[in-house]
Amino acid sequence: MSDQVLNQVLIAIIAIIVAPFIGGLLAGIDRKLTARLQGRYGPPILQPFYDFFKLLGKSKIATTRTQFIWLISYLVFMITCLVFLVLQQDLLLLVFLLGFAGISFVLAGFSTKSPYSHFGANRELMQILSYEPILLLFALAVYAQNGSFMISTIMENSTPLLASLWPVFIAVLVALTIKMRKSPFDIATSHHGHQELVKGIMTEISGPYYALVTLTEWYELVLVLGLIALFWSNPLWVGILIALAAFILELLIDNINARLTGGLMVRICWAAALVLCVLNILYIYFMRGVA
Amino acid sequence: MGIIQKSQIKSPWILHFCNSSCNGCDIEVLACLTPLYDVERFGLVNMGNPKHADVLVVTGPVNYRTARVLKNLYNQIPDPKMVIAVGACASTGGVFHNCYNILGGVDKVLPVDVYVPGCAARPEAIIDGVVLALQKLSKAVGVAK
Numbered sequence: 200m201s202d203q204v205l206n207q208v209l210i211a212i213i214a215i216i217v218a219p220f221i222g223g224l225l226a227g228i229d230r231k232l233t234a235r236l237q238g239r240y241g242p243p244i245l246q247p248f249y250d251f252f253k254l255l256g257k258s259k260i261a262t263t264r265t266q267f268i269w270l271i272s273y274l275v276f277m278i279t280c281l282v283f284l285v286l287q288q289d290l291l292l293l294v295f296l297l298g299f300a301g302i303s304f305v306l307a308g309f310s311t312k313s314p315y316s317h318f319g320a321n322r323e324l325m326q327i328l329s330y331e332p333i334l335l336l337f338a339l340a341v342y343a344q345n346g347s348f349m350i351s352t353i354m355e356n357s358t359p360l361l362a363s364l365w366p367v368f369i370a371v372l373v374a375l376t377i378k379m380r381k382s383p384f385d386i387a388t389s390h391h392g393h394q395e396l397v398k399g400i401m402t403e404i405s406g407p408y409y410a411l412v413t414l415t416e417w418y419e420l421v422l423v424l425g426l427i428a429l430f431w432s433n434p435l436w437v438g439i440l441i442a443l444a445a446f447i448l449e450l451l452i453d454n455i456n457a458r459l460t461g462g463l464m465v466r467i468c469w470a471a472a473l474v475l476c477v478l479n480i481l482y483i484y485f486m487r488g489v490a
Numbered sequence: 491m492g493i494i495q496k497s498q499i500k501s502p503w504i505l506h507f508c509n510s511s512c513n514g515c516d517i518e519v520l521a522c523l524t525p526l527y528d529v530e531r532f533g534l535v536n537m538g539n540p541k542h543a544d545v546l547v548v549t550g551p552v553n554y555r556t557a558r559v560l561k562n563l564y565n566q567i568p569d570p571k572m573v574i575a576v577g578a579c580a581s582t583g584g585v586f587h588n589c590y591n592i593l594g595g596v597d598k599v600l601p602v603d604v605y606v607p608g609c610a611a612r613p614e615a616i617i618d619g620v621v622l623a624l625q626k627l628s629k630a631v632g633v634a635k
Contacts, residue, residue: 239530251497252493256570257568257570258568406568
């Protein structure tokens, strides 16, 4: 029994250490691939790590101390979510924790007096409004299919979720675009030096605090790609390949799309993705009723 | 030589500020970001936010209105930071020298690290200027030579 506990603690620690490296590398691939798609040579693959360490070395300009606390809680909740995933715990609880992580980031934006930061935080709230129901319905669809919210049940199941939940998969891809802050849904803040509303929710976050947010975003990327890998969890390498393919697809979508307005984002997410999820869940229950 | 010092010269994020320039140099600064010159291969990113920037790139002569803004922007950039004056006007005042509303070059207001002459400064010269600034920064943080 204690061996098992030790094993789980070890898995969690390895995941916490390895995830930022994977996330940083993926971010580097993102920047390189985006540059190539735009006909540029692009920065080295390790560029996100240079940026990260440079930001750590900058002097601290904190506008409020509250902001720092919310940023820390954003990081801690994200790490907790990742631990939930690798230890194959409850999917529903994971989604709720992810929601609270997002809210912490919004509160970090609201804790300063800068109007740009407030604009960004409002837009981040709109993004949460768009993707949170999708993730919640994803968890419910898994329950409808497997009769359990546990990720361990998904891992044991030999038939992949993708076979019966492919409409939910499409909806989760939309959520991935929002979570990665990519066009057309990068309305709160964006990468690659785009400038709109100064820097959105990131406006007042600078130096080491920016590095903290970067770290959290790497954890977030690994977590969301991990959730996508669950769609083909047996064998897991197929799922990981699907997640990487989804990542590349997002980069392509990012480069061929302009930014949408916030209202349009909510409408598209609710009208298309949410309906797909609901129809999928209803279909599963209907087929069970027939059989 | 720590990893932070090494990273500092590999990821300079620039903030571009136009004083009262004729916009000739501004177009050349933006030309550096195009696929032809692509400064992002050196890790340079054009930031719109002084709080995220490392290098302040200033074009045009300083007048009485922009001096206050320039100082404000400079103070918002976290240390370590560099200032590059791009173009003849930013370096000395150029053709606007001794105008009734002009203070002169950027060095009348801020400590300038690198001067990039030219009217307008060519993109190659601007990239040279940024590289020079990075060498200066690396000496300041104790990485190099």
